[in-house]
Amino acid sequence: MQITLTVNGTQHTLDVPENTLLVEIIREHLGLTGTHVGCDTSQCGACTVHLDGRAVKSCSMLAGQVDGASVTTIEGIGTPEALHPMQAAFRECHALQCGFCTPGMIMRAIDLVAEQPDLDSKAVRAGLEGNLCRCTGYHNIVRAVLHSAGSDQGGAP
Amino acid sequence: MSSSAATATGIGASVLRKEDLRFITGNGRYTDDLNQPGQSYAVFLRSPHARARIIGIDTREALKVPGVFAVLTGADMAADGLGDLPCGWEVKQKDGSDMVRAPHPPLAINVVNYVGEPYGVVIAATRAAARQGAEAVMTDFEEREPVVDLATARDSAAIHDGVPGNLAYDWELGDRAATEAALASAAHVTRLDLTNNRLIPNAMEPRAALGVYDRSGDEYTLYTTSQNPHLERLVLSAFVQIAPEHKLRVIAPDVGGGFGSKIFVYAEETTVVWAARKVGRPVKWTADRSESFLADAHGRDHVTHAELGLDADGNFVALKVETTANLGAYLSTFGSSVPTYLYGTLLAGQYRTPNIHVEVHGVYTNTCPVDAYRGAGRPEATYVVERIVETAARELGQDPAALRRRNMIRPEQFPYETPVALIYDTGNYEASLDRALELVDYAGFPARRAASEAAGRKRGIGFACYIEACGLAPSQLAIQLGAGVGLYESGEIRVNPTGSVTVFTGSHSHGQGHETTFAQVVSDRFGIPFENVEVVHGDTGRVEFGLGTYGSRSLAVGGSALVKAADKLIVKGRRIAAHMLEADVDAVAFEDGQFVVRDSNQSLAFGEVAFAAYVPTNYPTDLEPGFSEKAFYDPQNFTYPAGTHIAEVEVDADTGVVTLVNFVAVDDFGHVINPMIVDGQVHGGVAQGAGQALLEHGIYDDYGQLVTGSYMDYCMPRADDVPDFVVDTTVTPCTHNPLGVKGCGEAGAIGSPAAIMNAVTDAVGSNDVSMPATPEKIWRALAG
Numbered sequence: 001m002q003i004t005l006t007v008n009g010t011q012h013t014l015d016v017p018e019n020t021l022l023v024e025i026i027r028e029h030l031g032l033t034g035t036h037v038g039c040d041t042s043q044c045g046a047c048t049v050h051l052d053g054r055a056v057k058s059c060s061m062l063a064g065q066v067d068g069a070s071v072t073t074i075e076g077i078g079t080p081e082a083l084h085p086m087q088a089a090f091r092e093c094h095a096l097q098c099g100f101c102t103p104g105m106i107m108r109a110i111d112l113v114a115e116q117p118d119l120d121s122k123a124v125r126a127g128l129e130g131n132l133c134r135c136t137g138y139h140n141i142v143r144a145v146l147h148s149a150g151s152d153q154g155g156a157p
Numbered sequence: 158m159s160s161s162a163a164t165a166t167g168i169g170a171s172v173l174r175k176e177d178l179r180f181i182t183g184n185g186r187y188t189d190d191l192n193q194p195g196q197s198y199a200v201f202l203r204s205p206h207a208r209a210r211i212i213g214i215d216t217r218e219a220l221k222v223p224g225v226f227a228v229l230t231g232a233d234m235a236a237d238g239l240g241d242l243p244c245g246w247e248v249k250q251k252d253g254s255d256m257v258r259a260p261h262p263p264l265a266i267n268v269v270n271y272v273g274e275p276y277g278v279v280i281a282a283t284r285a286a287a288r289q290g291a292e293a294v295m296t297d298f299e300e301r302e303p304v305v306d307l308a309t310a311r312d313s314a315a316i317h318d319g320v321p322g323n324l325a326y327d328w329e330l331g332d333r334a335a336t337e338a339a340l341a342s343a344a345h346v347t348r349l350d351l352t353n354n355r356l357i358p359n360a361m362e363p364r365a366a367l368g369v370y371d372r373s374g375d376e377y378t379l380y381t382t383s384q385n386p387h388l389e390r391l392v393l394s395a396f397v398q399i400a401p402e403h404k405l406r407v408i409a410p411d412v413g414g415g416f417g418s419k420i421f422v423y424a425e426e427t428t429v430v431w432a433a434r435k436v437g438r439p440v441k442w443t444a445d446r447s448e449s450f451l452a453d454a455h456g457r458d459h460v461t462h463a464e465l466g467l468d469a470d471g472n473f474v475a476l477k478v479e480t481t482a483n484l485g486a487y488l489s490t491f492g493s494s495v496p497t498y499l500y501g502t503l504l505a506g507q508y509r510t511p512n513i514h515v516e517v518h519g520v521y522t523n524t525c526p527v528d529a530y531r532g533a534g535r536p537e538a539t540y541v542v543e544r545i546v547e548t549a550a551r552e553l554g555q556d557p558a559a560l561r562r563r564n565m566i567r568p569e570q571f572p573y574e575t576p577v578a579l580i581y582d583t584g585n586y587e588a589s590l591d592r593a594l595e596l597v598d599y600a601g602f603p604a605r606r607a608a609s610e611a612a613g614r615k616r617g618i619g620f621a622c623y624i625e626a627c628g629l630a631p632s633q634l635a636i637q638l639g640a641g642v643g644l645y646e647s648g649e650i651r652v653n654p655t656g657s658v659t660v661f662t663g664s665h666s667h668g669q670g671h672e673t674t675f676a677q678v679v680s681d682r683f684g685i686p687f688e689n690v691e692v693v694h695g696d697t698g699r700v701e702f703g704l705g706t707y708g709s710r711s712l713a714v715g716g717s718a719l720v721k722a723a724d725k726l727i728v729k730g731r732r733i734a735a736h737m738l739e740a741d742v743d744a745v746a747f748e749d750g751q752f753v754v755r756d757s758n759q760s761l762a763f764g765e766v767a768f769a770a771y772v773p774t775n776y777p778t779d780l781e782p783g784f785s786e787k788a789f790y791d792p793q794n795f796t797y798p799a800g801t802h803i804a805e806v807e808v809d810a811d812t813g814v815v816t817l818v819n820f821v822a823v824d825d826f827g828h829v830i831n832p833m834i835v836d837g838q839v840h841g842g843v844a845q846g847a848g849q850a851l852l853e854h855g856i857y858d859d860y861g862q863l864v865t866g867s868y869m870d871y872c873m874p875r876a877d878d879v880p881d882f883v884v885d886t887t888v889t890p891c892t893h894n895p896l897g898v899k900g901c902g903e904a905g906a907i908g909s910p911a912a913i914m915n916a917v918t919d920a921v922g923s924n925d926v927s928m929p930a931t932p933e934k935i936w937r938a939l940a941g
Contacts, residue, residue, distance in 0.1 A: 033190035034183015036413075038361045039446035043868035046361060074183035087181040091173055094833045097841065098668030099180030100361040100413030106181065121881065128876040132868070134361050134414050135668045137844030137905075138876040140837060 003067040007032070008076030014063075022061035023047045026073055034074040034103045038132065045131030048104035049073045055111035057104075057130070074103035077110070086110050086148045095144035097135035105131050105141060113149045121146065166687035167677060168896075171833035174673040175692075176666070185411045188365040188382050193439035196367070197226055199429055200287035201442070202277035202294055203451065204269035207303035207523040207861020208316065211267055211276060215295040219279060222293055224286030226436050229428070230277040231264035239263065239431060242422055243396040244488035247639040248326050248497050248519070256326035259317035259521060261487040263397065263424040269298070270316060270486035271525050272862055273451025275424045280436050303523035303861035307460055307483045310520045316486065317521060325484055325493065325519040330501040331577050336514035339475035343466030347549040353537045354928045355458035355483065355855035356848075357871055358530050360667075362413020363444035364423065364453060368430035370437075376404050379430045383409040383695075384419045384665050385705020388642070390697050392422040392490070399431055409695040412667035416845070417529035418453045419667065420707050421490035425452075450866045455855050456530025458483035459496065459537050465510075465545045471555060473564045475512040478504055478541055484519050485526035492528040493519065498638050499534030499626075499708075505575035506542040507586045507622045507799055508564040513576045523861045529707060531845055531906040535625040543621040543911035548924055557915070558594060561622050562587060568889075579626060581797045582892045584825065589887045590622060593801035593823040596883050605805070615808040615922075616818075619915025620801065623908040627900035628713030628796035628891075646710070647702045648718030649787035650679060650726060654771035656764030657689045661787075663703020664715030665695050669902060670834045671711060677830055678716055678896065682723040683763050684750025701787060709900025712830065713796050713891065720895040721788035729786070730766045736777040737761060737769060796891045796899035800824035802843070802908035804916040813936030815917055817847055821883045822908065827891040827899040835901045839884045842905020848874040849906075850913035854929050872929070 004013045026032045038046035047058040050072040078084035096102040112127040124145045166172045216228040241261045248256045265276040281287035304313040311322045367380040383389045386407040394402040429440040466475040482496030501515040550557040565586045566573050573581045609616035632643035649661040676690040727747045734752035735742040738759045753760040770784035805819040852872040856864045865871040890897030917930045923938045
């Protein structure tokens with residue numbers, strides 16, 4: 001099937017099999033490998049991207065569902081020279097170790113802060129429930145999200 | 158050691174990580190991100206049965222699937238003369254005989270012995286075609302009765318020919334007669350039966366491999382998710398015999414977590430690098446998470462009976478431990494060593510227990526092989542010691558902190574030789590215990606318990622005063638004990654003509670942040686800007702040799718190699734500077750990045766000397782140009798990180814739900830290079846330990862089917878399952894490595910399961926709760 005979608009501000013028209021997943025479009029067709037695949041049951045959240053501004057697990061969206069949509073991936077929110085505040089907070093709070101879950105975690109965290117500006121630690125933990133991290137024990141991820149949200153509870157970075 | 162020029166980024170500074178910039182912007186390069194022109198895709202044929210004979214494999218329909226290039230089986234691999242996957246640690250049995258190794262071909266040939274065991278591979282132009290091809294392969298299995306239950310495995314039919322009782326080894330350590338005599342005369346004996354639950358590692362990046370064969374040079378390249386690419390190359394070359402070492406390059410690029418599971422040499426990477434030549438194209442494989450569950454080596458899985466004897470004053474007089482350890486269907490790369498030398502040797506814990514005996518039965522079962530998982534043997538040992546000590550305190554009505562304190566090895570007793578073969582070089586166990594008691598507000602616990610009680614919840618507190626042996630390992634000792642390789646590490650420092658520095662290390666970072674900490678160590682040593690130091694790792698084509706990262710060894714062993722190499726450079730730099738400044742070598746010192754002639758105002762900057770070494774105009778005639786050095790560092794002893802972890806839990810008696818409400822970890826890692834990174838390592842380890850204690854369990858049913866084969870069934874710790882952690886360190890520097898460091902990667906996972914289970918059993922008032930302490934188990938325990 002032919003679909004047209006905008007990824008990180010650039011429009012793409014692709015001819016893909018109907019059973020193609022959004023994450024396959026992103027990684028394999030567009031070569032944007034910052035979005036990762038960590039499971040096959042939509043549980044880990046490593047593939048989280050923004051679809052029309054909201055965080056979605058891109059392993060759970062089919063090509064047909066994203067026709068006409070606007071997608072933002074980790075590559076689209078900031079660069080090493082001009083980091084998104086959430087990217088900067090993750091670095092400053094040591095909220096990543098191996099880095100594999102990180103892109104999905106950051107994309108989810110940005111959406112979380114947007115939907116609930118007055119977050120506390122408990123709300124952050126609940127909000128990140130769909131994203132697995134095996135390295136950090138979540139402690140510093142929670143700090144980073146609170147820090148980025150401007151809450152004092154994040155403590156000094 | 159610290160120089161003023163590098164204070165903000167030197168040793169002891171929480172420097173932000175160099176590697177983060179690529180990871181947070183999506184520019185990391187993991188194995189699955191890499192592609193080769195013309196590459197094909199591999200999908201493995203895996204056994205659906207726990208135990209079966211392969212009668213026949215019909216590949217005709219699969220080969221008709223468009224895009225399928227080849228279907229290869231274990232027999233094809235054997236026909237090409239490839240060898241078995243070896244177990245790299247020979248364990249001697251009680252009677253002096255060798256352990257019994259079962260044959261372990263990378264792809265199973267006539268028999269399969271666990272669900273998920275690979276016995277063939279389909280290679281195709283696309284992943285979808287390979288998958289379709291795999292579904293079209295018709296394999297005729299003759300099912301056989303599997304051996305699944307660890308407790309009865311020794312009384313079951315033999316899985317492997319020539320392995321009666323499914324016993325790989327019967328191993329012991331310590332003085333049995335003295336231990337039994339001391340127990341017989343003890344004033345009190347505490348007895349405890351424990352299980353240490355099977356865990357499935359679950360690094361977030363699934364394993365992956367990309368094999369490439371270059372016909373022009375007859376050279377192979379393997380990109381793979383490995384914690385130790387040089388060891389991978391050594392095994393594939395020397396044992397599996399895919400290619401000579403100089404014709405095989407192994408690259409482990411960014412690796413998304415390991416926790417032990419990526420140490421081992423597996424069937425899949427072996428197959429893709431072999432198949433790349435066979436099919437004449439690069440071959441790529443990336444595991445589904447389901448495959449990770451089935452076929453990444455699992456961890457733990459012990460059944461143990463322990464007895465602790467105490468005299469009338471509460472001094473430990475003897476500890477006797479008997480453990481049956483599940484090794485799975487085959488001996489994985491280091492599977493034999495984990496329940497023996499990494500377990501039995503740690504049973505002294507932090508205590509002066511004079512008599513210890515441990516006996517371990519290592520058994521085969523029709524389950525995925527079991528090998529090192531974060532902590533590897535040491536969490537199991539800590540679980541035994543700290544659960545039985547806590548139980549003894551309860552039986553005797555003593556304060557658990559006081560009973561531990563009474564029995565701790567005291568600072569003045571180091572070096573301390575234990576009855577189980579280790580010599581602890583240094584430590585101060587009471588210091589970390591005291592700090593942990595303070596941080597947890599131990600005195601305030603009764604009030605907190607009363608408050609919980611008033612709110613209808615049961616509160617418990619639990620301790621673990623753990624010790625670990627890290628910094629693996631003195632080579633001679635390790636080889637004496639059965640290791641197939643030395644356990645030193647290599648490092649090389651190349652100072653470029655402009656004074657920037659490239660560091661090559663045999664350690665491998667897969668989350669630990671070596672690109673940052675190793676740069677801190679080297680920049681601090683040279684007094685040069687941290688930004689000028691680049692760390693290279695994970696590529697046998699760029700790094701001379703290495704034994705990789707596991708056992709909290711990277712800084713203690715790999716970092717020490719870099720210090721050695723740096724010191725060689727400083728020696729050479731002093732000679733160059735002495736010549737240039739027309740001074741005696743002995744009069745030249747290296748301070749704060751300057752080669753200084755003592756008692757003069759003459760000096761040369763590090764960069765000036767480096768430049769002179771590459772542009773040798775005014776240069777000693779008897780000295781080689783160039784400014785790079787390498788070193789191998791072989792440790793003299795293990796390092797012994799230790800500490801106290803204290804957990805507090807609340808239990809909802811109606812639902813059985815346990816909430817970890819507070820966790821304090823005070824660890825002694827010796828000197829700390831980057832406190833931010835060390836704290837992060839502890840956080841992650843504690844969360845994994847909390848997972849073991851409360852959530853995670855790899856369960857096989859009676860037929861050997863893995864019941865917990867996805868994230869829908871295997872309960873990983875999520876953000877709302879764990880609290881904020883309170884972590885701190887105390888410092889007694891390691892006495893035998895140049896940085897005084899001990900290693901921090903595993904401590905969190907070693908101390909926390911025992912601390913949390915001691916808290917859980919304290920809360921429910923029953924010791925009869927096994928890990929993981931699920932709501933059902935708690936509810937049943939409370940129902941009595």
